[in-house]
Amino acid sequence: MTDVVEQGEEGLTKSALKKKAKEEEKARKKAEKAAKVKEAEQVREAAEGPDYAAAHYGKLPLHQSQSRPNRKRTDIATLSAKNDSEHVLLRARIQTSRLQSNKMAFLSLRQRTDTIQAMIAVDDKQVSRQMVKWAASLSDESIVLVHGTVVKSPESIKSCSIDDVEIQVSELWLVAGLEGRLPFSLEDASRSETAPEVEGQFSRVLLDTRLNNRIIDLRTQTNQAIFKLQHAIGDLFRDYLNNNGFTEIHSPKLQGAATESGATVFKVGYFKGDAFLAQSPQLAKQMAIAADFERVYEIGPVFRAEDSNTHRHLTEFIGLDLEMTIEEHYHEVKELLDGMLKTIFKGLKERYAKEIAVVGKQFEVEEFKWREETLTLTFREAVDLLVEDGVDREHLDDINTENEKRLGRLVKAKYDIDYFIIDKFPLELRPFYTMPDPNDPTLTNSYDFFMRGEEILSGAQRIHDPEFLCRQMRAKSVDPESMKGYIDGFRMGCPPHGGGGIGLERVLMLFLKLNNIRRASLFPRDPKRLEP
């Protein structure tokens, strides 16, 4: 008997099998649905008798764009006492719900960074006991469509961002419910990261748990604000450069050869050969300069195959890169970069105070400080400051991460600022394409920019002369033949130029003091994480 069945199953064609499975699935679903509907009806009727509010609540059918009545939808953020007694229609998430009595329930409704209180109370024609019960039974994070009236609140509602009005619900419809349990509550995910934790009282959500369930994690008001600020940084960067005569370019991420440093490049199978993912748009930006673009910028992904598992490294991040011709001196570039960053800081502070405050509730945001005249130290002056503070000079051929932070603290203590520049790095610390200083061949025309003691921008004047470039490559043991296309780009005449590259996520992390770069990336990638 078993044999026969197995043979029979195997005897079916693949498509017939699929069809069969589909039909079974369909029948099962139908039966399940009917049972659920019946159960719900029985419960209701047993409890309350026929429901006079039945037409005012329930689960909506799957939204397939069935109709278009063109009714206005309202944003929670726009509501205040001035809207008192207005009728509103809105879609929102249920952040929390609470059954006050068997006649009244409260919902906290959320849209992005805002919440408002909704009250649903039994009356004799619109809202029934069954409706109140159903409303309170909806899972947190359900999406609902709410009809209601704006009502001035007698006292400030502390639990909501809109604190002077609430919504008196007249209809409530479930747009999308949940299947299964939330991995963590948004309340837990929103707790202060800096307030002392009282044991047993509540729990914080670990970063890994958040990132494994990033879709839920991103819904917190904090994360909504963080990514509005990420968008703002990009816009401020772009506006500043557009106003300064720059052209936005898009350079290919697929490269024919491993450039700059082969060890940290991802290899891609490319038809019958190989390609490599660009570690930066450095070469493309410079080629655009050789092609007369004069001033270019690019906002795009940058790939680093470094097995670094630190708080500030990602394998894919967004580079804000620019390159420009130099007329007289590379400080033209340094000053433009400085002006751009200060414009970003100022723009965030002035136009995004609300979002910064939202993030500040979860992360201790010491206000980010800078001054109009940016402090610029030479590398030597920076080293001297560290030596004065007790660091051994012989460990200061380079300034490592630890000493960078120490320097940040020294500058903060001395000047009360979180932003400064170091100029004139030693030749041996910079890539082969960096222009040496005209007076001291051990130094270069290069700079790094720092926020809260961490590097966020690196840049320099580049070598635009092909012969000199080849010489410098050989001195750094890079074979000019391996980068022939790049060098050839300069043989047909290239103007003097310089530029810099910024990590978007680093600027965001350091401005807000998020302490881990993964919090500043929508779906972060590191050596151990490729999902979601």
Next chain:
Amino acid sequence: MTDVVEQGEEGLTKSALKKKAKEEEKARKKAEKAAKVKEAEQVREAAEGPDYAAAHYGKLPLHQSQSRPNRKRTDIATLSAKNDSEHVLLRARIQTSRLQSNKMAFLSLRQRTDTIQAMIAVDDKQVSRQMVKWAASLSDESIVLVHGTVVKSPESIKSCSIDDVEIQVSELWLVAGLEGRLPFSLEDASRSETAPEVEGQFSRVLLDTRLNNRIIDLRTQTNQAIFKLQHAIGDLFRDYLNNNGFTEIHSPKLQGAATESGATVFKVGYFKGDAFLAQSPQLAKQMAIAADFERVYEIGPVFRAEDSNTHRHLTEFIGLDLEMTIEEHYHEVKELLDGMLKTIFKGLKERYAKEIAVVGKQFEVEEFKWREETLTLTFREAVDLLVEDGVDREHLDDINTENEKRLGRLVKAKYDIDYFIIDKFPLELRPFYTMPDPNDPTLTNSYDFFMRGEEILSGAQRIHDPEFLCRQMRAKSVDPESMKGYIDGFRMGCPPHGGGGIGLERVLMLFLKLNNIRRASLFPRDPKRLEP
């Protein structure tokens, strides 16, 4: 003896070898330079006797930011008769040079999309015969620093974009010269692509030759204009969406699993495992919607491992993608996309007339036409139009590229427009995540947008219900287990939503009728091209 020498060489340490090579190179360079300088001096003196203009011209030393006199530089584009007799200082390329007599030479100076004539004429103290000769001897495409006086031109200078003034040169300095010959002249690279070619008279430059020498090719005024327009499209897209409440996101291009269709995805070595390059931000955009972002867009690279060698396929291109929640009907999305595209067309036409005209000199640009009320056909209506025109209905299960173009011609003939929409595509032509039509399960809530008979945008309402999504996946033979993370994203409640994706290069190519998408990409990538 040979043995000894070889041993000796091999016996040196690597760094000593490098040092030796460096010293030899240095000595060689020094000798070479001295010889050149001497030769030049001899030539000069033999010809003309001592040169009273010697301090007014020559090759500048390598620009290493030696000084910063803060002298104002002038943009050619800003000059006109109003600047008559002003002294100017500017850096430009020599587009062409012509020795008129042994007392006078003309240079055509170029900055991006503009050219101006410069005259260098012997006088008795500033400009010598040697200086004129030297000026005329500079290679085309050399970069020079010019001091001079703006002089009103007695007649219109037809060969230059600035036609009412020229520059009388007083000093001329070579900033960067050329090593070797240009692969083609910019004059040849700028010839009309549509005017009939007279045999033997002049040659056009083939696309492959251009792309192999893209840095030179990009310098043409046409290409400078094309990439200003590419930048403009991105800015107009972004501004429109920023004004409509969208948040810009950056989603990872490195994916843990091959999504959508495994056959056309690039595989990347990722530490000890594999990753895949995102074929679109589709899944990430939808996850952002499930994470409450409400309205998102992304501008970023999209990778397609398709071995398509056509005029309109690239393996890497820039996607302009957006996704938004739907309140009542997916036409909200279609209308927003339509409004966005019309704003782009209008913005280009109104604000970039100059650049469009520059491109028009090389490519026959039939003016791109659209109307305020966009023509929208259903898929069925589009098929009917083709059938009326004589296409066999049974070949119209899908509308192939050839029939798309035919449809474009039909619409152009009937309505005199180059832009229209097709709505309601059959289910079998769309991906599994497309929402079916509520009334006809063989159709979907999906649309394509067309420019000059070619598709530039594809989009739809998406399925936001996880169970229904799994069912549709199985119906299209996609294993839901293979995309678990994606589906799980919808289990915690996702609002109804839709969106679309645009190819930036396609919009640019079709608006300007460039006929090949490679012309709309800075450094194009196709199955056969990974360089430069």
